[in-house]
Amino acid sequence: QVQLVESGGGLVQAGGSLRLSCAASGFTLDYHAIGWFRQVPGKEREGVSCISPSDGNTYYADSVKGRFTISRDNAKNTMYLQMNSLKSEDTAVYYCAAVATPMATIRGCYLGMDYWGKGTLVTVSS
Numbered sequence: 001q002v003q004l005v006e007s008g009g010g011l012v013q014a015g016g017s018l019r020l021s022c023a024a025s026g027f028t029l030d031y032h033a034i035g036w037f038r039q040v041p042g043k044e045r046e047g048v049s050c051i052s053p054s055d056g057n058t059y060y061a062d063s064v065k066g067r068f069t070i071s072r073d074n075a076k077n078t079m080y081l082q083m084n085s086l087k088s089e090d091t092a093v094y095y096c097a098a099v100a101t102p103m104a105t106i107r108g109c110y111l112g113m114d115y116w117g118k119g120t121l122v123t124v125s126s
Helices: none
Strands: 003-007 010-013 019-026 034-039 044-053 057-060 068-073 078-081 092-098 118-124
Touching: 003 092, 019 034, 019 092, 019 118, 034 068, 034 078, 044 068, 057 068, 078 092
Parallel strands: 010 118
Antiparallel strands: 003 019, 019 078, 034 044, 034 092, 044 057, 068 078, 092 118
């Protein structure tokens, strides 16, 4: 059974940093497209950052470029989202996701990924 479990969310002041983690089980993240998404109540879920392993491309939403960094540790089967210079508008529930097909090419973050975590809440106070 595939599980993705996020952690690391919490309350932080504007300008601060958080690192989100997403631990995978029943599934190896290596060679799979992965990504982070976020959702504010009443709004659509949006892609934050994704990695396409087949061509090595990394995608970031314009709103987080230069502030967020996606990465993964294959040995720990865990992906991360380092978030710096946080703003109040970054407040959301953050989800990690992955594509089941190895080496799938993605052209940015898309909501049709196969596996999803349950989310972790990030609250940025101004």
